[in-house]
Amino acid sequence: MTKMSKIVRTIASIAFPFAMIYGLYVIAHGHLTPGGGFQGGAIAASACAMILVAFGSKWTLDKIKEKRLSVFESLGGIGFIAIALLGLVFGAAFFNNFLTGSNFLFGTIPATGSGLADINTGGVLPLMNFAVGLKVIVGLFVIVLVMAYAATSFKEDKK
Amino acid sequence: MIFNIPYIAVAVLILLGLYALIFKRNLIKMVIGITLIESGVNLFLITLGYRKESIAPIYTSSPGGVMAFPVPQALTLTSIVIGVAVIALMLSLVMHIYRHYGTLDVRKVRRLKE
């Protein structure tokens, strides 16, 4: 994929932080509002994909190494499984929500009713959302990146 | 009758998808067929959880009124996530096939014998 015009690139640069922050917001509030790790991750990844489209795959690959991205992807996966295993260690069962009610990290028990949501609730759910979010952002971005790069190199092969 | 419209849509989507899968010869269109079936199934799942005049199931306890059933929504989400992975994999395979065969026509992608 080649670079697009300057207008597109500028607009993409401006829009990127907003889209990214919105994605991260959806991830962080996954245990309170509709959404979560996957949805937020997809939004954030689409922001990354926008940059990719605007600046071209060559430029993006110069800036970001695909190998490094897959490390982050693994970290996301490890985080998810590790939290589940911690449930086995500290709580009673695999995937047990051992943090809830502990008053530690995200440990508050939420008030009932339709009041304002408290982000400090949910136990391990937000943590898992972060892990999944990381994995999804990086994973989807890698997919798009590799596909775009492959398409470009294929076009060059044909020439 | 009006409440059956989603189910009709489900049937239409799945049949359309099957049609595309079976009769279309372009690989991309086959991928689209799979997507259509998947959308149909997802729509079916989400419709199962629908309740009339219900609210989103995001409160610790309901502020009055009924909540929509959350389990089908969770199932649908999972299914969507899986669907993304499948579609991504299929499209990347289509790219590879195009690279090797120079075509997207199913009839010409036949290097494997019967």
Next chain:
Amino acid sequence: MNVPDYTIALVVAIPLLGAFLTPLVGRINDKLRNIFVILVLTLNAFLVFLLASDVLTTGIKTYVFGAQDISYPIVRILFEVDAMSIFMAIISSILVTVAVIYSWSFMKENTGLDKYYTLILLLTAGMLGMVLTGDMFNFFVFLEITSIASCALIAFWTHKGESVEAGFKYIVISAMGALFVLFAIALLYGQYNALNIALLSSVIQYTFLDKIALVLLIVALAMKAGIVPMHMWLPDSYGSAPSSISIILVSATLASLYGVFRVIFTLYGNVLSKIANFGIPVNVLIGWLIVALAVISILIGVFMALIQSDFKRLIAYGAVAELGYMFLGIGTGIVALGTAYGKTALDGGIFHVINDALDVGLLFLVAGAIYYATKETSLDKLGGLARNMKYTTVFFIIGFLAVAGMPPLNGFASKLLIYESTFQLNPILAIVAILCSILLLAVFVKVFYSAFMGPQLPKFKDVKEVPKSMLFSMGIIACIIVIFGLFPEFIINNLVEPAANALIGYSEYISQVVVGGI
């Protein structure tokens, strides 16, 4: 021997964790990564064996994810492990471990091995999840994990057009199959508001929608298991994947087969025997259908194998025929449920599952060894390899004699059970089974001749025996084949019989979750 309940969760969690750790370990050192993967899978296999000894002595074990007890089975994710599940889990663990040891040398010259091993571990988690889970939706998720991982592995040699083509075929078939399964699950969920297999089984009514769900489930899972007439993808994928993957695919296919069994025997086990169509109980009808498909599978598998010229495709058609034998045993078991010979047939069918996995797996490994040594899979171009590859030849002889059901190898033990039960249902069935088994022998003698015998070809003059890791992994399977063949009674009494009882005894499966049973 008693193991803590969470072993069940660990069996799936350890490969998953290993899968995500592999790329990180792979950044340090390639050898370290290989050792790491082998260790993870060996540990996992060890846990499976511990779990097996527990389940086989104390009965069904359940494990609830994220909670202490089964207070709300409707919303809990539940793993329910009975003798049948653990039987399949043992097959998967053995084959995967062997495949990974084999890959050490076999895949040495490939790049992107981090992803290769990650996918193998994911596939392992998927297969084990499929066979251990007690929840329909969970089954679907693991089914998809298995299909995606195996598709990516089939197409791993992307520089070959055939691999990618086979991968695409496989993913289309399995995506469609999985969506059918999901639709069926949705149909069941919409009616009974439950996803748990035991719970569904206790309330299922066999309404019109249930019939649709049953058909969808059986069609989709049988398609993924590769029975005729839905077998077209199987030779392509088995033949085009790297050999170390073909052997894992065998066990992935068998996991789908397990799904078919679970649906017929457990999910619908309660209703099928009590409802009659045209004056015949439905399970007898289904049993005859399965028997018919099985006979067609055997015939088509054998006759298609006769005309193949590619080593791995030939083995793949042999695998189709072997699938037919399993279905023949199981089908006869369903038709004649409750009689003594029905039980024998069921035993034979289930015993044949593990035997087929080992025999066909060994043959795929041998094919891979030949490919490794000569870079050739076409039988027309091979020849005279027995001079240079003595051990591989011996393993091939063991493998093909076992597949053809020659005594004293394991294939004979299970086929004997199938013969001596099916002839009581109808003598023709047993005659066809015996004859096709002998034809299969002829097919493999042909392969033996064209690959290993004959004059020495000049281009294969310097062919060397394959590296030790490949010989070692083939040796493990060959040893298991011989041991199973020499002591079939031990295996049947301790592993197969409990599995068959677990399949028949659906009420026990239900009573573990639903208080008061049905």
Next chain:
Amino acid sequence: MDILGLSETVLRLIIGTIVVALFGIIFGLLYKGVDRKIAAHMQGRIGPPIRQPFRDIRKLFTKENVVPENAIPWIFNLVPLLGLVATISILIYLPIGGFSPIMSWGGDLILILYLLMFPSLAMIIGGFSSGSPYAIVGAQREMATMIAYEFPLAIIIISLAWKLTQVGSVNVFALSTIAGTPIWSNVTGPLGFIGFAILLLALVIVTPAELSKIPFDSPEAETEIAGGLLVEYSGRNLAMFYLTDGVKTVVMASIIVVLFFPYNLSALPLLGLEGGSYVAYAIDILFYLLKVFLVILFSVTLIRVAIARLKIDQIVYTYWVPLTLFSLVGLIFIMWDGWIMNLLGLV
């Protein structure tokens, strides 16, 4: 099982195997000599002396063992031994005379069906591994013959087992069960009797192919492919194939005897012998040898003198079409036997 009992069982097995092997080899060679003599007389020749096969074997064992240059030595030398061992191991499962089989575990008949393939398989692999074009042609023909005659053989075995199941026997594939319930006493009417006669005839026709005797000996056809399979074999290896052939003749004849004529003279009240006495065993063995001789006379000697060699496609056709249909008719007769008798109200 205690150690003493186990060791006794093992000892009994080993001694029994040795005795049976010696028995098989000696009588195999003896019958071979008799067969040659009778065939010669039928053709108006004098023929070799009856002890000629023993002399052949002795000479072959003293000869040098030549391995051709093109052969794959380790397979070439291994298969003759495997073939002999497999053939002798069939004898372990067969009841001989008044003695019950040394080993029996339920699936004997199918086990024997498969073990019978081993000598052929050994010869096929040996032929392939010897690297001679004649041997390869012979091996391919042997392969085709083997598949061809397995079809009627499978039908025969399954029909017998099915009939035994119908009369309520358990363990129907065990030879002791089959020998204990002679099939002729289990038929309910003439249809079943005809069915079993058809099956017996089919088995008699299968036997020469199983033994590669004349009408069906195209794998070895001396006149066209110079001995085929065995063309490169010499010395000790050839002697072993020779022995295998002899033992296999006894085995096939014994199978026919066990399946269709499992009667013993000592059981006759006329003789007034008590079961288990030495005299009874001796009479049974002699009677058994007589039965085997008769079977060999009809199914080997007579057929091979009377008919000329068939071509390989004729062999395959003979077994796959006429003989298979023939034995299927037999199977159908047996299956309908009781039903028609019921219909006619005769039972």
